Amino acid sequence: MMTNLFSIFDPSTNLLNLSLNWMSTIMGIMFIPYTFWLIPNRQFIMWNMIINKLHLEFKTLLGPNNSNGSTFIFISLFSFILFNNLLGLFPYIFTSTSHLTISLSITLSLWLSFMLYGWINNSQHMFIHMIPLGTPSILMPFMVMIETISNIIRPGTLAVRLTANMIAGHLLLTLLSNTSLNLSNYMIIMLIFIQILLLTLEFAVAIIQSYVISILSTLYSNEVN
Template sequence: MMTNLFSIFDPSTNFFNIPLNWISTFLGIMFIPFNFWMIPNRHYIFWNLIINKLHIEFKNLLGPNSFNGSTFIFISLFSFILFNNFLGLFPYIFTSTSHLTISLSLTLTLWLSFMIYGWINNSQHMFIHMIPQGTPNILMPFMVLIETISNIIRPGTLAIRLTANMIAGHLLLTLLSNTGINMPNYLIIILIFIQILLLSLETAVAIIQSYVITILSTLYSNEVN
């Protein structure tokens, strides 16, 4: 039963052995650019307002030493994760962010780029960051080991956080919907109401998780400057 339950996340739809489920990851490339060629409407103005707010917040987190345009990397990351999280809320659309293939690819690429840039350009700062100020001499080797381990597992924790949150809500919705087959009619109304509440919660989780992943990535990039 557990294998069948988790199989809802398998990319099973294929055409000539090409997994078509992953095409949902690239749907944003087809839909989002059209907003910039149309007459500005409420949707475009609202999305533009969100981007401007994110740009100001990321600029403050990155500090004055950041490169011009660096905030757009994290705005693009936020938009990509948010779009794919929302797509997973629609029926029969594959949730690509519920797989470590996508989430770990994003976080590992960002983390590697931060580490390579930091160790090449600011190697002294990277060594200093491993030992907090005021650490006793006897604890310095242990602090270096702890900081190294915590730094290495950062992309994994980011990816698992996103994947686990996407899987948990979808599993709960699937479990509740499967129990509705044997329920009497008066309980199905309550079940539908609970499903609507869970769907609203999943919408909030989709927004919060994309924001959390982006904020943490911004903070990690700020440590290498």
């Protein structure tokens, strides 16, 4: 019997003292290389279309000052989070993005790189960005404090948003599955139908969250240029 509901998110499965839960973070790579040496199929063509659309959108968000190839880091971020979110929907596969160890590592490293680049190369622009245009002189110190705090908590909000959305759906599916022990056959059929709908919703959430994280990271990087 499960003693703690959140134990399903505890990476405790191991083999010969090697953690198997985090293997899901690199399993997504297994789905990519075959497209480079097999004949292109519909999946490969569809994935290329998605990448091209993302490239154009990220390029628009980054503006004319972006460097060539700067959109690829955000496309890679989208692909990495998307693969991990989708793999977590399969049974007995640990959702690595539902753990703050992974999500906070991704967002914090990106945020630190943006901040270092901005303060080293565009320090005057970073100071100007702290005070919105048209702010009264008496409110300028408060606006600097507010902008500084909002800037510092950005990696935390990105990580918590991704983690919370991944945990919420999985917890709901777990709670519903635990209630099926003492139900009649008709109620079990209805419960299976509800879980299929929730699984479809989780599939959409996995795509949306990877898109949101990559878009917000693009917007944050645009502010330092």
